[in-house]
Amino acid sequence: MTNADPAAVAARRRTFAVISHPDAGKSTLTEALALHARALTSAGAVHGKGGRRGVASDWMEMEQARGISVTSAVLQFDHRDRVLNLLDTPGHADFSEDTYRVLAAVDCAVMLIDAAKGLEEQTRKLFDVCRHRGVPVITFVNKWDRPGREALELLDEIESEFKLKPTPVTWPVGIAGELRGLVDVRDPGHLLRYTRTPGGAKEAVEETLTAEQAAVAAGPEWEQASEELELLRETGAVHDQEDFLAGNSTPVFFGAAVSNIGVRLLLDAVVDLAPAPAPRPLLGGGERPVDAAFSGLVFKVQANMDRAHRDRIAFVRVCSGVFERGMTVTRAATGKPFATKYAHSVFGQDRSSVETAYPGDVVGLVNANALRVGDTLYTGARADFPPMPTFAPEHFAVARPSDIGRSKQFRRGIAQLDEEGVVQVLASDRRGEQSPVLAAVGPMQFDVVAHRMENEFSAPLRLEPLAYSVARVTDKAGAEALNLSRLVHGEALTRTRDGSWLALFPSRWQASAFEREFPDALLETLVAAHE
Numbered sequence: 001m002t003n004a005d006p007a008a009v010a011a012r013r014r015t016f017a018v019i020s021h022p023d024a025g026k027s028t029l030t031e032a033l034a035l036h037a038r039a040l041t042s043a044g045a046v047h048g049k050g051g052r053r054g055v056a057s058d059w060m061e062m063e064q065a066r067g068i069s070v071t072s073a074v075l076q077f078d079h080r081d082r083v084l085n086l087l088d089t090p091g092h093a094d095f096s097e098d099t100y101r102v103l104a105a106v107d108c109a110v111m112l113i114d115a116a117k118g119l120e121e122q123t124r125k126l127f128d129v130c131r132h133r134g135v136p137v138i139t140f141v142n143k144w145d146r147p148g149r150e151a152l153e154l155l156d157e158i159e160s161e162f163k164l165k166p167t168p169v170t171w172p173v174g175i176a177g178e179l180r181g182l183v184d185v186r187d188p189g190h191l192l193r194y195t196r197t198p199g200g201a202k203e204a205v206e207e208t209l210t211a212e213q214a215a216v217a218a219g220p221e222w223e224q225a226s227e228e229l230e231l232l233r234e235t236g237a238v239h240d241q242e243d244f245l246a247g248n249s250t251p252v253f254f255g256a257a258v259s260n261i262g263v264r265l266l267l268d269a270v271v272d273l274a275p276a277p278a279p280r281p282l283l284g285g286g287e288r289p290v291d292a293a294f295s296g297l298v299f300k301v302q303a304n305m306d307r308a309h310r311d312r313i314a315f316v317r318v319c320s321g322v323f324e325r326g327m328t329v330t331r332a333a334t335g336k337p338f339a340t341k342y343a344h345s346v347f348g349q350d351r352s353s354v355e356t357a358y359p360g361d362v363v364g365l366v367n368a369n370a371l372r373v374g375d376t377l378y379t380g381a382r383a384d385f386p387p388m389p390t391f392a393p394e395h396f397a398v399a400r401p402s403d404i405g406r407s408k409q410f411r412r413g414i415a416q417l418d419e420e421g422v423v424q425v426l427a428s429d430r431r432g433e434q435s436p437v438l439a440a441v442g443p444m445q446f447d448v449v450a451h452r453m454e455n456e457f458s459a460p461l462r463l464e465p466l467a468y469s470v471a472r473v474t475d476k477a478g479a480e481a482l483n484l485s486r487l488v489h490g491e492a493l494t495r496t497r498d499g500s501w502l503a504l505f506p507s508r509w510q511a512s513a514f515e516r517e518f519p520d521a522l523l524e525t526l527v528a529a530h531e
């Protein structure tokens, strides 16, 4: 394999993420996909989440307690002759910056919608991120085994709210809650019927009925579905690969992840429709072909995933060439070499050494203290991928060690969480090193900080919320202007780890007032997470 042509191997890779509002069924679907593809050899590989089965990608105590995904894992499995890499995204809005980073590392997203709820707040935000990043979206309408909304109405909602043309690839026969089966739109003369085996196997069994058999088995519903399909064809709601890849349309699938209904068709869609790894744009123009020398993007850094090892893992998406464990790569930010002696594939809590990885794959580099989120690694010709945008923080708090005797651990912990991107740490000219300002996109990030400081660094802290909600980047001139007007507008001046200035304001209104007074002082370089 080592000498395999990276372009040929990459063509077999599908790297994607599932995005959804919490509770739409992301964990259930992830599990169903992986089980379907036989990645999990037994249910024993799956462990608990809040008292019920969860996917192997939930590993932090806190995630389990809260039933949310704080950290991301990667599942790799085969389907047909393809290798699928499924990257987990945190479900909660407070971790949208992490989600953004994960979406920078995938080639496609599956947008999961609850049939009864339709588009929800977090679906909207995550979809915006996909659109912003140009990630094509496949839609899966889940929970069709329960009463819910009408299929056509859900399509209308996608079209009007997302300006995205829905093109069903499967269509439900029977309303939500009374599913008689699915039609594969490409083969409208057959009904795929799902029946549960007596004795209670969880997964429904799929069988194919002819049109005649379907008319007998599901008379009126079959007729109605046939009419709806006719209508969809007439209105041109038909999958078009180019449109989909350009982000103008989304192929839509229906099913019920919990009973494995429609999951195979979704997996087939990931294989057949989702794009393979493509050349990646470089900073300053041009792109890195898939078969160039190795390059990779660090999209996540996570410390202490394994209590026994106490190390730091950098998750790297391979973008071009072949990754081989032990190779020395260059970190574009510094031009310094980085040895990849300890490379792992990361699957939930389990690790196994990875020897070789290809474009689309994710490797975990252990002992990666020198690496940061957004880093480009490469061999051969220099590669620099565009930096990850920083989200504008909206929540601020001063952190202080609860126990002054543990100041050293406090400083070390805070610095590490800053480097991992768990929270942004700001130095203030008016506050010392023992009381940095923490800045977050969502307040739950503070909970993660408090939890990890206490449990990993044995340095419990106190957090005092600050009354700021707006951060704007500024420069030296802006900093001087801010110093002049500090008393007038009540703002504060802080510096990030890389030395840039951030001005904090209590409200947008105060930021605008300052801007009117000093029109050149503020620089717009942050992405707003909550527009």
Ligand code: GDP
Binding pocket: 020, 021, 022, 023, 024, 025, 026, 027, 028, 029, 091, 142, 143, 144, 145, 146, 255, 256, 257, 258, 259
């Ligand atoms: P997540 O928060 O998006 O990861 O959602 P979960 O996978 O934890 O699912 C939330 C709840 O919805 C759980 O109680 C699941 O059992 C349930 N659920 C998931 N998929 C389905 C489905 O297809 N049908 C039904 N009826 N319930 C489902």
